[in-house]
Amino acid sequence: MSEKRDLYEIGHVPPVGYVPREMYAQVIRPERFGEPMRAFKIEKVPVPDLAPDEVLVCVMAAGINYNNVWAARGVPIDVIKVHARGGDTTGFHIGGSDASGVVYAVGKDVTTHKVGDEVVIHCGVWDRNDPFVKAGHDPMFAPSFQIWGYETNWGSFAQFTKVQAHQCLPKPKHLTWEAAAAYMLVGATAYRMLMAWPPHTVQPNDVVLVWGGSGGLGSQAIQIVKAQGGIPVAVVSGEDKFDFCKSLGAKGCINRKKFDHWGMLPHWKDTAAYDKWTAGARAFGKALWDVLGDRRSPRIVFEHPGEDTVPTSIFVCDTGGMVVICAGTTGYNATVDLRYLWMRQKRFQGSHFANDEQAKGLNDLVIAGKVDPCLGEAFTFDQVPHTHQMMYENRHPAGNMACLVGAPRKGMKELPL
Numbered sequence: 162m163s164e165k166r167d168l169y170e171i172g173h174v175p176p177v178g179y180v181p182r183e184m185y186a187q188v189i190r191p192e193r194f195g196e197p198m199r200a201f202k203i204e205k206v207p208v209p210d211l212a213p214d215e216v217l218v219c220v221m222a223a224g225i226n227y228n229n230v231w232a233a234r235g236v237p238i239d240v241i242k243v244h245a246r247g248g249d250t251t252g253f254h255i256g257g258s259d260a261s262g263v264v265y266a267v268g269k270d271v272t273t274h275k276v277g278d279e280v281v282i283h284c285g286v287w288d289r290n291d292p293f294v295k296a297g298h299d300p301m302f303a304p305s306f307q308i309w310g311y312e313t314n315w316g317s318f319a320q321f322t323k324v325q326a327h328q329c330l331p332k333p334k335h336l337t338w339e340a341a342a343a344y345m346l347v348g349a350t351a352y353r354m355l356m357a358w359p360p361h362t363v364q365p366n367d368v369v370l371v372w373g374g375s376g377g378l379g380s381q382a383i384q385i386v387k388a389q390g391g392i393p394v395a396v397v398s399g400e401d402k403f404d405f406c407k408s409l410g411a412k413g414c415i416n417r418k419k420f421d422h423w424g425m426l427p428h429w430k431d432t433a434a435y436d437k438w439t440a441g442a443r444a445f446g447k448a449l450w451d452v453l454g455d456r457r458s459p460r461i462v463f464e465h466p467g468e469d470t471v472p473t474s475i476f477v478c479d480t481g482g483m484v485v486i487c488a489g490t491t492g493y494n495a496t497v498d499l500r501y502l503w504m505r506q507k508r509f510q511g512s513h514f515a516n517d518e519q520a521k522g523l524n525d526l527v528i529a530g531k532v533d534p535c536l537g538e539a540f541t542f543d544q545v546p547h548t549h550q551m552m553y554e555n556r557h558p559a560g561n562m563a564c565l566v567g568a569p570r571k572g573m574k575e576l577p578l
Contacts, residue, residue: 224259
């Protein structure tokens with residue numbers, strides 16, 4: 162019988178249930194904060210210990226998201242200082258908030274999962290003893306809520322990750338490891354935005370305007386809207402993305418680069434500037450009507466660019482409709498003409514990731530084949546810095562990205578004991 166190993170190379174995994182002492186991880190340290198290409202570095206670190214409610218997962222593949230571009234740069238928060246405030250003394254950050262993998266160990270209180278389970282992981286974590294959570298409230302509003310692999314350490318850019326048991330959901334059997342790692346963060350975020358804010362949940366025949374339709378969030382939103390019987394219309398940065406969005410179910414697309422009124426609203430007392438902005442917003446609204454072939458306004462606007470687009474989103478949203486936002490990729494100082502909110506009774510709703518029920522709702526759609534992960538490209542583990550650099554420079558492929566960790570491109574290779 163071969164000697165048990167303390168460390169396995171990337172692309173090789175131990176027999177199911179055997180946990181080595183060390184692992185390789187893509188590590189960020191404060192002295193390397195900056196652009197992702199220099200912030201990430203592969204290091205050997207200990208395999209983490211488990212709390213009673215946690216599960217150790219051997220990571221087969223890890224999804225790529227913008228939150229670890231922020232982590233690499235140390236802005237808008239220093240994640241390592243956040244970890245330290247929670248008692249983490251490692252002095253480093255292992256990111257990654259999406260993963261597929263195999264359960265290798267469970268904490269003593271875990272009854273929902275067992276060694277050998279194939280899982281995907283959602284990134285919402287909270288203290289199970291938080292009084293707010295114990296009272297039955299939505300844990301997304303709990304003081305203890307955090308994003309795994311960003312606000313917490315020991316994320317998916319490593320051979321093993323530790324997660325709370327409730328984060329694990331069944332891996333869709335028809336997906337590769339890399340595809341299964343690519344959808345949960347953006348998909349569950351989109352699901353909560355579109356399905357969790359009654360009465361503004363997607364209903365049959367609802368028009369839904371989806372910003373960034375060819376990106377990770379938008380590609381999931383288009384499919385969720387379609388699955389609910391709605392009519393998604395995508396906004397993209399070029400006509401080369403039209404076919405991709407239509408293939409996902411978009412009724413049609415709008416090329417945002419044909420308009421130049423983006424940015425914060427002019428002051429309402431500056432009549433000339435405000436009138437010019439209004440003309441641009443109306444032209445955008447007409448482009449939406451042209452796609453639909455009908456003078457209908459969106460009941461829901463799926464927002465995440467923020468500063469550049471929020472004024473237009475609120476302008477084109479239907480009377481009594483909702484603009485729902487989960488990010489501000491173009492900036493945070495969005496301006497609003499309040500007259501449209503109170504006179505037309507429009508809703509401006511913030512949204513952040515998803516709870517267990519919503520993550521399951523998204524995963525069920527994937528299992529049923531109604532939502533595809535839209536894996537744009539898969540990369541190797543040593544390309545984690547490269548993938549984040551592409552995202553930082555807005556050069557990433559359409560859809561979602563993932564990096565292989567335990568799984569090589571042609572199946573998982575298991576080493577004997």
